[in-house]
Amino acid sequence: MSPTQEDDHEATKLATLLTTDIRTVLPPQPTGAILSQRPFVSIPGLFNLRDLSTPQDDGPPAIRPGFIYRSGALTHITPAGKTALVDTLHLGTIFDLRRPEERERAPSPDIPGVETIWTPYAFTPMPVNPRDFAGPDGGVSGFVKMYVAVLECAEPAFKAVFQQIRDHPERPILVHCSAGKDRTGVIAALIEKLAGYSDDAIVYDYLLTRIGIEPARPALLGFLRGQVGAPVPEEMPGLVELCGVQAAAMRGFLKVLDETFEEGVVGYLTIRLGFSDEDVEVIRRNLAHYSEDQVSNPTR
Template structure:
């Protein structure tokens, strides 16, 4: 089954670097423009941005966001994450919170910081190997159809772009939204996976690891070697994570068009509108 069309993949580090938005207090911030979409049209530069959380924006970073014209920030995190790492108020920018993880999903490890929560760590064994934590999370997010609909409706609004969406690390929740938007635009699955894996180049994992470990200093219930495996699994972008979501979506709905229309509830006209808005 084909998702989009086969196009030129990211073949060099320098090509990937062109996507990066230089920021002092934020890592993994990049432009989704330039990819080949439906009918050979390119995703417009300067319209879609993905990033990690924005709580440590510097004055220069804020100037940068204003310079690229960000109008809407879509925060995919839960309330406790926002309370711990709030995004500063930005003038002329609408910041909307649309949590992506189902509320009834039970304790989940959303990102490395959650490993400091004893209650969440108590559930690690039920998932088996550490990488299954993220497989489970990605599969669960596919079921958040109301949240996904709200995100697409927000993006479709007039004057919503340039549009920046993010979670904590800008990896799984952000990666899924990037994948769904790009698939709706006709970008190939191969290219989407390449974009997803760029997180491994640009996420400041050392900073995240340091923050995470600082919350676990008083905890000694997880052996160090096991915690290292878990931290590595949680902080990396791995093909099997995104594929877990996409494979489940295709198993249930056959193709991206059916998922967008039947699960998320977008009309064919809205999909065309999105393509006309974001493709050159």
């Protein structure tokens, strides 16, 4: 097999994994190998943890490595995992995007030296209806509807994340919800879009969640049932689709973002979150670069 054929073969295997039904157990290999390399990060007790930095074909990563991470809930983090977050990732701040009842069931862990920030939603979102994900489009319209709702109700939390990026470029951050899939997927897409990622790159990062959640896959159904607001049978139409990831869902959300706000994500930051054009440029710069001068001579 030639190098080109081998690359094509590996790409095909990866594509198969990314589109595998959530009910299907992924094979230990190559799943394990993928989880052991960038952008995934292995920390004891965490799942779906990865660095948002992605190498670009024509230059350095649009988001600097080791600055912004995304993951699922930290509920089962071990003492060794807490140490690794501080000593290995040099984490400064964790943003918890979960609802109050989720945090009550599984409180955020206390990690010495790391600040955990939780910001109440702007309003209480309507419970997710699994039947929204059972339509002929495979649930795409349901995901877009849900992601637009997240964009609105999580405005205070998203503003806090972007303020942190603006004001503290020296402090690596981690953003998470329960599965690290939907709410985390929305804020990750906003950050990546602002950094200049192509829609293809954003969709790819979103799809990697299918592999990232595999270690916690049996519990994922329970995580997402919490969004429904009432006990539902596993065979309920749309529930399987709700637990999965689809490229068309993220593409649909990005399309709505661009159609709703002039300049897309920039419009969202300035119109909805209240940032100035100068703020947006500082955030962009901090995503890509950091120097000691930014701390010793802050812009604000």
